Amino acid sequence: MNAMPHTTRGSAYNFGFLDEYAKKEIRRAVLKAIAIPGYQVPYASREMPMGRGFGTGGLQLTLALIGPGEVVKVIDQGADDSVNAVNLRQFIEMTCPGIATTTKTAESTLIQSRHRIPEQPLTATQILVLQVPYPDPLVVVEPSEDKRKVMHGEADYSRLLVKLYEDIVQFDEITISHRYPTRINGHYVIDPSPIPRWDVPRLNDAAALTLFGAGREKKIYAVPPHTRAEPLAFSDVPFRVEDFRDAAGRRRACARCGCTDSFLDEFVGDAGSKTYQCSDSDWCDEQLLQAEHAQGEPA
Amino acid sequence: MNRILEVRGLSRIYGPGCPHCVDATGPEADTNRCPHCGSIVAIHDVSFDLFEGEILGVMGESGSGKSTVVKTLYFDQAPTGGEAVFFDGDTQHELFALNAARQRWLRNHRFGMVYQNPNLGLNFNISAGGNIAERLLMSDLMDYGAIRERAKTLLARTEVLLSRVDDLPKHFSGGMQQRVQIAKALATQPPLLFLDEVTTGLDLSVQARILDLILEIQQELKTAMVVVTHDLGVIRLLTGRAIVMKYGRVIETGLTDQILEDPRHAYTQRLVASAL
Numbered sequence: 001m002n003a004m005p006h007t008t009r010g011s012a013y014n015f016g017f018l019d020e021y022a023k024k025e026i027r028r029a030v031l032k033a034i035a036i037p038g039y040q041v042p043y044a045s046r047e048m049p050m051g052r053g054f055g056t057g058g059l060q061l062t063l064a065l066i067g068p069g070e071v072v073k074v075i076d077q078g079a080d081d082s083v084n085a086v087n088l089r090q091f092i093e094m095t096c097p098g099i100a101t102t103t104k105t106a107e108s109t110l111i112q113s114r115h116r117i118p119e120q121p122l123t124a125t126q127i128l129v130l131q132v133p134y135p136d137p138l139v140v141v142e143p144s145e146d147k148r149k150v151m152h153g154e155a156d157y158s159r160l161l162v163k164l165y166e167d168i169v170q171f172d173e174i175t176i177s178h179r180y181p182t183r184i185n186g187h188y189v190i191d192p193s194p195i196p197r198w199d200v201p202r203l204n205d206a207a208a209l210t211l212f213g214a215g216r217e218k219k220i221y222a223v224p225p226h227t228r229a230e231p232l233a234f235s236d237v238p239f240r241v242e243d244f245r246d247a248a249g250r251r252r253a254c255a256r257c258g259c260t261d262s263f264l265d266e267f268v269g270d271a272g273s274k275t276y277q278c279s280d281s282d283w284c285d286e287q288l289l290q291a292e293h294a295q296g297e298p299a
Numbered sequence: 300m301n302r303i304l305e306v307r308g309l310s311r312i313y314g315p316g317c318p319h320c321v322d323a324t325g326p327e328a329d330t331n332r333c334p335h336c337g338s339i340v341a342i343h344d345v346s347f348d349l350f351e352g353e354i355l356g357v358m359g360e361s362g363s364g365k366s367t368v369v370k371t372l373y374f375d376q377a378p379t380g381g382e383a384v385f386f387d388g389d390t391q392h393e394l395f396a397l398n399a400a401r402q403r404w405l406r407n408h409r410f411g412m413v414y415q416n417p418n419l420g421l422n423f424n425i426s427a428g429g430n431i432a433e434r435l436l437m438s439d440l441m442d443y444g445a446i447r448e449r450a451k452t453l454l455a456r457t458e459v460l461l462s463r464v465d466d467l468p469k470h471f472s473g474g475m476q477q478r479v480q481i482a483k484a485l486a487t488q489p490p491l492l493f494l495d496e497v498t499t500g501l502d503l504s505v506q507a508r509i510l511d512l513i514l515e516i517q518q519e520l521k522t523a524m525v526v527v528t529h530d531l532g533v534i535r536l537l538t539g540r541a542i543v544m545k546y547g548r549v550i551e552t553g554l555t556d557q558i559l560e561d562p563r564h565a566y567t568q569r570l571v572a573s574a575l
Contacts, residue, residue, distance in 0.1 A: 153400075154403055161441075166425055168443060
């Protein structure tokens with residue numbers, strides 16, 4: 001195998017920025033991650049032309065999986081137009097000539113995301129890549145990676161559950177808002193990256209493959225399609241997602257599109273007033289478009 | 300009486316070890332450090348049996364290897380030689396032949412340990428109730444209400460004020476920390492309990508109450524215990540049988556009364572004479 005077979009004339013870099021050896025290594029790690037759902041596969045995270053912690057893990061996965069004809073969508077906290085998403089998208093466009101990018105969830109084949117899973121359910125032909133800052137859920141209870149590996153191997157997660165116990169004792173509920181520890185396929189517990197609790201149930205039995213890449217921590221793991229993903233909980237204190245009800249108990253709606261079944265971001269105005277809006281910008285646009293469509297039709 | 304633990308030829312050597320280690324150490328050599336290779340023979344050829352509901356005392360001076368015995372049996376350290384069989388109802392477990400997961404299972408479900416230093420047995424950053432919950436969660440009890448109930452019952456049994464169930468153990472007195480440790484060790488109602496210098500460093504009245512508690516528990520639950528201590532008073536009060544260790548070897552074994560009243564070995568004679 002040639003290390004740089006895809007270099008086109010005039011371009012100093014290989015297609016997808018990474019050299020073919022690096023891509024091959026990442027693909028191998030991905031295969032292993034899919035074969036052992038939830039297991040953190042170590043890999044040699046390459047230097048990227050951006051700081052570690054800016055999504056280099058996710059980006060390496062994207063660049064290793066991308067091929068000509070791919071339609072890529074990049075999201076940052078649900079939005080396609082935030083600085084991080086725009087920069088990553090431009091980098092991908094620059095280094096992968098011939099691919100297309102989109103902001104529409106339905107049209108994309110490969111989605112790189114930070115902190116959110118798109119509202120629209122993904123299909124079997126799509127791959128979701130999540131950027132991960134801290135891959136190991138056990139890091140809060142055990143500082144030694146050696147010991148953590150043994151704990152993962154033996155599925156010894158009692159100390160994580162103690163954390164939940166202490167939460168309930170102190171606050172009468174589990175207070176983890178994001179990075180909710182989730183058990184994959186009945187064994188390994190993963191840190192599902194900083195997605196809100198709202199998104200965790202959507203990992204369960206999903207049609208699409210979800211890949212997690214931690215660039216700084218050099219780990220790749222996966223939730224394969226149609227795999228069990230159960231958030232840790234007690235049998236009598238079940239897991240629950242964020243509820244967006246107001247003081248009167250009504251579900252808050254998005255101020256822009258009026259959607260009442262999406263994850264909402266809270267915006268505080270100058271006067272202290274609060275407005276709520278869909279966190280997933282593409283979803284919000286879709287809802288608006290559909291509403292306009294319905295209005296435009298003759299009654 | 301049913302045997303619950305059978306230990307044969309247990310050894311633990313720290314260091315590289317050499318063929319002379321065993322011959323060059325021990326009570327006769329008056330050292331546990333091998334002069335040839337510098338290895339420490341912490342314990343060598345320790346054998347004993349423990350029966351259901353019995354309390355066995357392990358006594359000796361500091362450095363005699365008595366703590367190492369219980370630490371190897373509780374899987375805190377791997378032994379360098381010897382074997383131990385744990386009889387659990389109809390099943391037998393060859394302790395040192397089990398894989399790590401099985402060892403952890405036994406440790407969490409069937410054994411209990413109370414350390415001299417509560418730091419080792421308790422997590423000081425979670426509440427007293429949380430410490431007990433940890434052990435219950437390890438044994439796969441997943442119901443919050445049931446865990447909470449059980450933690451309170453255990454703390455009440457070990458005479459810890461229930462109003463302090465959600466306080467951090469680091470804010471407790473030494474005696475109370477020890478009670479929480481005992482409650483934690485008893486959480487899964489283990490048939491075998493290891494007590495490593497549980498009363499050392501506590502004042503006398505607290506010592507007496509902890510010892511009372513241990514005796515009560517033993518009579519209530521018929522738990523077999525291995526009690527490690529250098530305190531002859533504790534040995535006399537708690538144990539029926541005892542072994543005396545020096546430089547990693549068992550130098551005397553027998554009924555506690557017999558050892559304390561009529562010690563055979565010169566070292567035991569000195570020990571008893573100096574203490575009483």
